[in-house]
Amino acid sequence: MTSLTPLSQAIHDAPRWHQADQFQDGSEIRIVPHTDQALGAVVYGLDARKAQSGETIFRLKQALAEHLVLIFKQQQLDDLQYLAFTTYFGSIFRPAADTPVLAAQDDSGVSPDIVPVSNAVGQGDYTGHGELSPHANHQWTPLPSFGSLLYAIELPQDGGQTSWINTIKAYNALDADTQAHIDQLQLIIYNPFVRRQKTQASSQDGVYGNSPLYRFKDQPVLSHAYPHPLVRTHPESGRKALWLNTHTEVELENYEDQAGSELIAQLRAHLLQPEFAYEHQWEVGDIVFWDNQVTLHSRRPFPAEQCRLLKRISLAGSRPF
Template structure:
């Protein structure tokens, strides 16, 4: 099997708050060590990598993903996307057809698996079929969001912990609160507080570790005070200067650092097909 050499590929930073495009790399083949190390450094620096013009089987997608880490496996009692009793698929179909997941609606900015004890470090999403319009994905730079906070807010949130409640244990037809104000509601799953300001485990950068619309609670704060703080932080997050919009092409793989970004999906016409495959990689306890 041929091995990619360092001179055959290029990493080009996007003119955006995050992201780099990788060309001249065939992810179905073996990749040289120097190339993998450059890709890992680029991910630390730019938070998402976009690989163009790929053509992979599920096995080849997994083999490529495993250069960057081991498979993310959630606890049995903490469901995530595609969880079924005792098993979560290794390669998850992100598709609005053929029993895939996530449908065709809008998906607000979020970080995957934030409600679990050890959220995933990242994911690779591979585009097989894309709609002619809509269905774009946006990624948001959480380090930049943190760095642009005013100093008093940074001091206020420095040592706070945040609980993110599991959206897959909520009534899909019920209300979707963004903050847990009612303490009398019984818990139906374990909860795992994480730092509101996370330190990236490889770069050391500070991250505003907060999804945009999941139900959350700041540990130790009065509910009203906590709700107001989170609303303030979410208003800060909701700025175009923090994000990159990706229009998908068939054969794209986007590998994002789930520890340093949020992602959002545009709605698209459900009469169009959008077929993708996702592999998520194991992470560590946030600190």
């Protein structure tokens, strides 16, 4: 018999609804919104090792669409249990080999289903220990991921906090004239990993390396271009959000260079206002699940000699509209 892949093995071994000792009582689960923050809710009482009912998963999906970030506390999972829990919410994100992403393997171009986001495990030291600027995972791909989960295994004593930006709130805070002007614009976000490969940037430069913030038409194109809406519509809630990060090379389609560069700079400064953000103080056992379609996330730096290990799984998405 053919051996199973880790994902298939995770589903094969997943707890079953009909086994009472493996089933989660949904009444034990509480979802507490961050009433004083721009986004986020904490989920208490959920044991991600157990089978979850349809009512619980639907409730969590509704909460994610409303609050954009869910924080599951005090989890203790192995990799297969983590995969099995994650797939309640969608398929694993697997970009094509011709579209480099974080942790893409040199031989195949494919990234693992579980990416160790760490400075402490050797080959998996994908993001180092420096600051990471606000971004959404996989924005430069033809089918960006819908969401990601990050599971805290080992944490530094100092720094390493992750912040999320609510890009729905940021869009809604724009004046009506600006909203009308940008609603139909198309944005190209160029693949920072292609630039890093071609310029051989140091890993200490962070995920994005040293790249221009805006591509003028006389500058070379280093990666494939996939235009997406600058203002993205959430596929479930219908809410609009700015589909833009702060430091990756971008270009507005059919837009004059200098005016486009200035508009993007203004929108990026707008996104960084503190009233749109929530900063998470990690605890071991936290799993944070966020909606990539309507949030950005960033990381504070931490000392190189302190270990930080989290495990990320991303979920497949659809073409932005």
